[in-house]
Amino acid sequence: MSRTLCVVQDFLSDAHKEKIRGTAQKAGFDVQFFTTPELSGAADCLQRCEVLYAGTPAALRGTSAALRWYACSAAGVDPYCQDPSLFANPDCILTNSNVYGTTISEYVIMVTLELLRQMPYFREPLQRHEWLVSPPIRSIKDGTFTLLGTGDLGRTIAVRLRGMGARRILGLNRSGRNVDAFDEILPISQLDSVLPHTSFLIMALPGTPETVGILDRRRIALLPPDAYVVNVGRGNAIEQDALREALCAGKIAGAALDVMEPEPLPPDNPLWDTPNLILTPHISGNMALGYTRDENVRLFCKNLLRYAAGEKMMGTVDRARGY
Amino acid sequence: MSRTLCVVQDFLSDAHKEKIRGTAQKAGFDVQFFTTPELSGAADCLQRCEVLYAGTPAALRGTSAALRWYACSAAGVDPYCQDPSLFANPDCILTNSNVYGTTISEYVIMVTLELLRQMPYFREPLQRHEWLVSPPIRSIKDGTFTLLGTGDLGRTIAVRLRGMGARRILGLNRSGRNVDAFDEILPISQLDSVLPHTSFLIMALPGTPETVGILDRRRIALLPPDAYVVNVGRGNAIEQDALREALCAGKIAGAALDVMEPEPLPPDNPLWDTPNLILTPHISGNMALGYTRDENVRLFCKNLLRYAAGEKMMGTVDRARGY
Numbered sequence: 001m002s003r004t005l006c007v008v009q010d011f012l013s014d015a016h017k018e019k020i021r022g023t024a025q026k027a028g029f030d031v032q033f034f035t036t037p038e039l040s041g042a043a044d045c046l047q048r049c050e051v052l053y054a055g056t057p058a059a060l061r062g063t064s065a066a067l068r069w070y071a072c073s074a075a076g077v078d079p080y081c082q083d084p085s086l087f088a089n090p091d092c093i094l095t096n097s098n099v100y101g102t103t104i105s106e107y108v109i110m111v112t113l114e115l116l117r118q119m120p121y122f123r124e125p126l127q128r129h130e131w132l133v134s135p136p137i138r139s140i141k142d143g144t145f146t147l148l149g150t151g152d153l154g155r156t157i158a159v160r161l162r163g164m165g166a167r168r169i170l171g172l173n174r175s176g177r178n179v180d181a182f183d184e185i186l187p188i189s190q191l192d193s194v195l196p197h198t199s200f201l202i203m204a205l206p207g208t209p210e211t212v213g214i215l216d217r218r219r220i221a222l223l224p225p226d227a228y229v230v231n232v233g234r235g236n237a238i239e240q241d242a243l244r245e246a247l248c249a250g251k252i253a254g255a256a257l258d259v260m261e262p263e264p265l266p267p268d269n270p271l272w273d274t275p276n277l278i279l280t281p282h283i284s285g286n287m288a289l290g291y292t293r294d295e296n297v298r299l300f301c302k303n304l305l306r307y308a309a310g311e312k313m314m315g316t317v318d319r320a321r322g323y
Numbered sequence: 324m325s326r327t328l329c330v331v332q333d334f335l336s337d338a339h340k341e342k343i344r345g346t347a348q349k350a351g352f353d354v355q356f357f358t359t360p361e362l363s364g365a366a367d368c369l370q371r372c373e374v375l376y377a378g379t380p381a382a383l384r385g386t387s388a389a390l391r392w393y394a395c396s397a398a399g400v401d402p403y404c405q406d407p408s409l410f411a412n413p414d415c416i417l418t419n420s421n422v423y424g425t426t427i428s429e430y431v432i433m434v435t436l437e438l439l440r441q442m443p444y445f446r447e448p449l450q451r452h453e454w455l456v457s458p459p460i461r462s463i464k465d466g467t468f469t470l471l472g473t474g475d476l477g478r479t480i481a482v483r484l485r486g487m488g489a490r491r492i493l494g495l496n497r498s499g500r501n502v503d504a505f506d507e508i509l510p511i512s513q514l515d516s517v518l519p520h521t522s523f524l525i526m527a528l529p530g531t532p533e534t535v536g537i538l539d540r541r542r543i544a545l546l547p548p549d550a551y552v553v554n555v556g557r558g559n560a561i562e563q564d565a566l567r568e569a570l571c572a573g574k575i576a577g578a579a580l581d582v583m584e585p586e587p588l589p590p591d592n593p594l595w596d597t598p599n600l601i602l603t604p605h606i607s608g609n610m611a612l613g614y615t616r617d618e619n620v621r622l623f624c625k626n627l628l629r630y631a632a633g634e635k636m637m638g639t640v641d642r643a644r645g646y
Binding site for chain 1: 429614
């Protein structure tokens with residue numbers, strides 16, 4: 001009986017499918033493609049498959065104990081780690097796809113410049129066709145930045161900030177272990193002493209029990225009044241009401257949120273009209289960029305060959321740790 | 324009789340004035356500070372001064388044949404070159420201040436990302452509190468860029484694009500002479516053959532008779548439909564009506580204009596509501612950034628010592644050539 005690979009993805013081009021088909025053949029797998037798990041034939045394939053390449057818990061829910069590897073096309077795998085019942089086989093391997101650094105780092109540079117250059121100040125006057133003189137602005141060049149999270153995202157963001165001439169980039173991670181591209185790394189346990197000296201905080205943390213509410217009301221109050229906050233990790237890392245109140249009261253200079261709670265944000269949520277806040281609908285790290293799609297498929301194909309050869313795969317997730 | 328330096332600037336801090344005072348003393352100059360040429364005492368000082376450090380033609384208009392050097396704090400000196408009657412002394416030296424590369428290049432990176440990431444598409448839905456899925460986007464990483472103008476601005480922009488991972492940066496200048504930071508330089512005379520292969524055009528040209536209307540209707544039509552245009556040079560470099568029509572008809576993908584004609588743009592000008600256009604009120608390269616102000620004063624002080632010593636100054640402008 002042949003081994004089965006089930007692919008449930010809606011972003012694949014013909015070239016992507018061709019590449020996956022060729023790799024599956026080399027690895028000794030039959031492959032079937034579906035754009036959603038609801039399609040006819042998908043249920044049977046999900047039940048049988050040994051390997052699943054998908055991006056939603058809905059696909060995983062259709063699998064059986066035959067599943068030995070779930071290749072997740074997303075970077076954040078918190079939904080899978082928080083719900084072990086999704087895996088009929090408790091030893092099923094979970095890998096994530098750390099291929100969003102390019103698109104997310106470009107998003108971060110964009111909103112960082114929008115905040116430093118006071119673009120929220122211009123938003124409404126420009127809508128009214130009003131020509132304004134610029135208030136004082138700041139630059140990335142010679143600026144200092146604090147990155148909460150030094151994984152694939154944090155590292156790529158640090159490299160881009162460096163390319164723009166940043167003077168000092170401090171990273172915080174769980175272990176305090178050094179990561180290149182940063183000037184200094186501190187353990188997250190020192191966050192309280194770092195925040196009062198942070199003028200620009202970029203949050204790129206995975207969703208784990210330890211990161212929920214990590215920037216709470218007390219810590220937001222530790223930030224200086226000229227501080228900006230950007231979040232591209234998970235919305236629940238920030239105590240959202242407290243951030244909104246700090247922005248309304250001018251206790252921090254501004255913020256950009258691409259992730260929030262809940263998503264989509266309901267039209268009547270007060271976050272929409274918060275001053276000095278740039279709000280975007282979770283667009284920093286999706287499949288909108290061709291480079292991300294290509295890298296996603298490339299990573300999966302590399303991993304499929306490694307899986308077939310019994311080698312260590314890239315992006316293996318410790319489901320207990322959550323990343 | 325002592326030599327007189329007249330300073331007409333509204334951006335100077337006490338530290339800046341202290342630095343200028345100390346340098347003037349070393350150079351053998353008496354210095355007087357005014358924030359506008361209309362202030363009491365300014366008229367007399369302007370009449371007498373040998374050196375003027377200012378940023379508006381209004382200040383220069385008050386000077387006499389005694390003026391031997393006009394240190395202009397702006398980068399663009401087209402108003403001075405187009406009106407020789409401003410200089411009572413025909414041999415008066417004119418220098419400009421090429422210190423806007425940092426702030427203008429950060430503006431360019433910001434709007435480049437806003438265009439590539441389709442931010443104009445989100446503008447109105449976000450105002451209506453609408454949560455949208457992202458359309459396809461592009462990245463600076465691995466992108467190709469054409470820069471019209473390879474002076475201080477063009478070069479600094481190229482360095483920033485490189486820092487963001489751009490794959491290929493083509494520069495066009497008058498001579499076709501090589502400039503570091505570019506992959507290739509071509510003479511502007513080859514513009515017509517370059518435009519059809521240009522997917523991102525950044526214009527950073529000085530205002531000279533040759534640059535007026537350089538991107539005219541015929542050349543706009545040479546751009547491919549996926550092309551974006553950014554202008555941070557002079558508004559009159561673009562045939563504005565033709566650009567607006569191309570944007571309205573979807574013949575190019577988008578544009579960002581920080582300079583336009585006229586400035587300020589009247590509230591009823593149709594440019595305000597042009598689709599896929601990012602319009603900002605000439606904020607890319609002003610004195611809003613502290614770094615720009617510091618560099619401006621630093622450059623002037625260096626030049627003042629060179630002037631006093633009879634050495635060649637930085638930023639000397641050929642008034643006939645216009646830059």
